[in-house]
Amino acid sequence: MNTSLSSRKNSSNWIKTLILCVIVFSAGIALGYYLFVRIPYLVKPAVAMEPIIGVINIYGYMISDVEKELYINSILYAYRNDSIVGVIIRVDSPGGYASIVEDVYNALKELNVKKPVVAIIEGIAASGGYYVCLGAREIYSIPTAFIGNIGLIMRQPYLVIPSEAIIETGPYKHTGLSLKETPLIAKRAVGNFIGAVIEGRGSRLNTTIEEISLGKLYLGNDALQMGLIDGYGSFLDAVNRVAELAGITKYKILDLTKLLQNNVSSLLGQTMWKEGKLISIELLGKIQPEPLGLYYMSPYYVKAYSFIGEETTYNSPKEFNMSSATNYNVTIENLVLVDISHGNLFTYEILGTLWGKMIENNLKIAFADIEFLQEIMTFGKPKALIVICPSISFNQDEIVTIKEYVNLGGKLIMIYDPSRVSSWYINSLAQEFGLYFSDGYLYDLKNNYGVYRNIILKKFAQHDLLSNVKELTLFTTAHVYGGKVKLANTFNTAYLSLTDVKDTYSPIVASDNVIAIGDLTFLMDPFHDISDNEIFLENLVQFIKN
Numbered sequence: 241m242n243t244s245l246s247s248r249k250n251s252s253n254w255i256k257t258l259i260l261c262v263i264v265f266s267a268g269i270a271l272g273y274y275l276f277v278r279i280p281y282l283v284k285p286a287v288a289m290e291p292i293i294g295v296i297n298i299y300g301y302m303i304s305d306v307e308k309e310l311y312i313n314s315i316l317y318a319y320r321n322d323s324i325v326g327v328i329i330r331v332d333s334p335g336g337y338a339s340i341v342e343d344v345y346n347a348l349k350e351l352n353v354k355k356p357v358v359a360i361i362e363g364i365a366a367s368g369g370y371y372v373c374l375g376a377r378e379i380y381s382i383p384t385a386f387i388g389n390i391g392l393i394m395r396q397p398y399l400v401i402p403s404e405a406i407i408e409t410g411p412y413k414h415t416g417l418s419l420k421e422t423p424l425i426a427k428r429a430v431g432n433f434i435g436a437v438i439e440g441r442g443s444r445l446n447t448t449i450e451e452i453s454l455g456k457l458y459l460g461n462d463a464l465q466m467g468l469i470d471g472y473g474s475f476l477d478a479v480n481r482v483a484e485l486a487g488i489t490k491y492k493i494l495d496l497t498k499l500l501q502n503n504v505s506s507l508l509g510q511t512m513w514k515e516g517k518l519i520s521i522e523l524l525g526k527i528q529p530e531p532l533g534l535y536y537m538s539p540y541y542v543k544a545y546s547f548i549g550e551e552t553t554y555n556s557p558k559e560f561n562m563s564s565a566t567n568y569n570v571t572i573e574n575l576v577l578v579d580i581s582h583g584n585l586f587t588y589e590i591l592g593t594l595w596g597k598m599i600e601n602n603l604k605i606a607f608a609d610i611e612f613l614q615e616i617m618t619f620g621k622p623k624a625l626i627v628i629c630p631s632i633s634f635n636q637d638e639i640v641t642i643k644e645y646v647n648l649g650g651k652l653i654m655i656y657d658p659s660r661v662s663s664w665y666i667n668s669l670a671q672e673f674g675l676y677f678s679d680g681y682l683y684d685l686k687n688n689y690g691v692y693r694n695i696i697l698k699k700f701a702q703h704d705l706l707s708n709v710k711e712l713t714l715f716t717t718a719h720v721y722g723g724k725v726k727l728a729n730t731f732n733t734a735y736l737s738l739t740d741v742k743d744t745y746s747p748i749v750a751s752d753n754v755i756a757i758g759d760l761t762f763l764m765d766p767f768h769d770i771s772d773n774e775i776f777l778e779n780l781v782q783f784i785k786n
Contacts, residue, residue: 291491293482294318294327297498298344298372300513301541302336303527307509308343314496315347319354325491326482327351329359329376330475334541335368336509337524338392338429338534345436348375356485360478361385361469366457367392368536370468371433374440378481380473387463390433391455393542394426395521395533417532420766423690429534441467450685453692457538518543572620574604576784581609582630585660590764593774597781610638613645624651624784629760631661633668643672651753651784657760659716675749675756676721680738682714682745682758687731689713689770695747696771699729703750704786705779713771714747718758723749755783 296314300307318324329348335341351357352375359365359373361381366389373379381387397415408414417425430453437452438445446467463469473481483491501507508527512519520543524533535542576598595605603623606612613625625645634642646652656666656677663677670676683693693716700706705727712728719736726746735742747758761767768774 290323291325291486291488292321292323292494293479293486293491294321294324294494294496296327296329296496298329298331298333298369299510300333300507301509301519301537302333302340302344302368302372303509303519303524304507305340307336307507308340310497310500310507311344312347313500315344315351317496317500319351324355324494325486325488326356326358327496328475328478328482329357329373330478331359331361331365331369331373332363333369333372333513334364334366335371335389335537336535337528338368338536339528341368341371341536342432344372345375348372351375352377356482358478358482358485360473360475361387361460362475364457364538366538366540369538371436371536374436376440377485379469380471380478380481381460381463381469382474383460383472385460385463386457387460387468388452388458389455389538389540390430390437390452391536392426392430392433393535393537393539394422394429395525395530395535396422397532415532418766420770422532423694425532425690426534427690433536437468444470453685457540572616572622574602575616575622576603576605577613577622577625578605578607579610579625579627579630580607581611582627582632582634582665584627585629585631585657586760587764593765593768594763594777594781597778598784601781601785603781603785610634610641614641617641617645617648621645621648621650624653626653626655627666627669628655629657629660630665630669633665639669639672642669646673646753649753651755653755653757653780653784655757655760655763656718657716658718658758660760663718670756673751673754674722675751675754677756677758678719678721678736678738680718680736681716682719682730682734682736682747684731684734686733689715695730695734697728697730697747699731699744701725701727703727705748705750705755705776705783707775707779709772709775709779711771712773712776713762713767714759715761715767716759717747717762719745719747720749720756720758723751723756725750727755755780 294314294317296311296318298311302308302311315327318327348357357376359376359379361373361379362385364386365373365381366386370387370390397417397419412418434449434453438449444467446465451466458466458468460469460472464471479493483489518541519537521533524535598605606622613622616622625642642652652673654666654670654675656663658677658679658681663679667676681693682695684695685692687696688694689696695714695717697712697714698710700709703725723746727750728746728748730745730747732744733742734745736745749756762770762773763777768777
């Protein structure tokens with residue numbers, strides 16, 4: 241009896257011991273999985289018997305924190321695992337947020353100090369896609385890969401209208417940024433990218449800073465000649481090169497992103513890239529809300545977006561008529577007509593300085609159509625007719641009326657902006673006076689304000705419009721063909737975008753009482769305050785008045 245009881249006790253103890261061992265063993269497995277996979281950068285994994293070449297796939301848009309975490313964790317896993325002797329970066333990406341791209345680049349550069357890193361471009365490495373490659377020791381690609389697009393795109397900060405329900409302590413507290421200083425911020429930011437190219441490629445770089453600043457995409461063979469890559473190759477060639485640099489002949493290959501991808505949520509950038517979807521600026525702003533979006537991304541994959549001032553405003557100001565003139569005691573001879581009958585693309589509110597200067601000089605502004613011009617010419621001649629960025633062509637009757645007005649001594653001011661609308665519409669009027677606005681914009685890589693298409697002008701004709709003007713800064717301007725007097729000229733380092741021909745161009749010209757101006761932005765608030773833009777604006781008002 242005692243023997244049987246003792247046997248049962250021993251059996252019970254053995255079962256308890258077995259259960260306890262199973263629990264401890266299971267807990268150990270769970271803890272090991274968590275430490276070695278879920279948080280690979282906290283614990284150094286055990287050294288494997290055979291060397292490993294790690295693979296990190298940089299695929300698609302780099303736009304979400306989940307993708308950033310995946311890439312950074314993969315790099316850290318390789319950095320802390322002594323069994324991994326080298327890493328291959330497989331790249332097929334058009335770039336993404338500047339902050340994500342720079343984080344991945346810096347992490348790769350640090351890894352490359354410890355272990356050889358080789359990049360292989362298998363589709364496209366544009367903008368931020370190429371930026372991350374610069375963290376590698378060597379870069380290879382297939383011959384038909386697209387490489388480069390060095391530069392960034394940037395979203396302008398919003399114009400904020402204050403609310404009296406909220407008090408802020410400074411004029412830039414809303415956005416933290418000055419709208420007119422953003423081109424200079426862009427210039428400093430792209431300097432980081434170009435600096436990484438110079439540092440990463442070193443003596444292998446066989447091109448000029450001016451060339452890579454153009455932001456071009458290059459085929460693999462052109463990129464090789466320029467020194468942007470080290471040679472052609474496949475994934476297998478990259479594997480062999482890493483093995484050679486690491487001094488090994490036997491190894492295993494481990495896909496680190498695949499290993500860690502099971503532990504992250506959906507990858508938005510990779511999914512959109514796989515499905516061939518373009519990204520909108522609005523989506524980029526929602527994923528990472530910022531007052532100033534900085535993207536090392538190819539604009540080819542970004543949907544078109546609206547700039548400040550693109551919306552039509554011809555329904556905002558009320559049309560002027562003769563009863564209005566009677567009610568407000570307006571003298572026709574002091575009247576300036578602003579055309580609003582051709583879908584004119586300008587924002588009334590941010591031309592406030594122009595309107596204000598006119599009112600200061602006893603001019604009256606009337607927003608009207610061309611039929612009204614014909615009507616009031618029976619009573620007198622207005623000071624000027626201003627036509628801004630029309631999106632509807634002028635018909636023959638309107639052209640006859642305007643030509644008759646100019647022949648009688650009236651002043652015609654035509655203002656166009658190639659960033660807003662095709663030149664077709666304004667040229668339906670301009671050609672009648674021997675003038676023609678180009679559709680392409682002017683740019684200058686040497687004489688600019690922050691970015692290439694904000695050109696600086698210092699060569700002017702003797703004319704009242706240029707009195708006391710020593711420098712103008714224009715923002716995406718057209719060239720104007722024709723005209724008796726070339727009022728303002730570019731340096732001979734300027735290009736016209738549609739022709740890519742370097743020459744001296746004229747964005748502001750005059751033919752007697754007709755003035756043609758190829759840019760609107762430099763007259764707007766707050767850009768009128770840069771260089772001598774405001775002096776030109778004041779001269780324009782005096783030209784109209786006198």
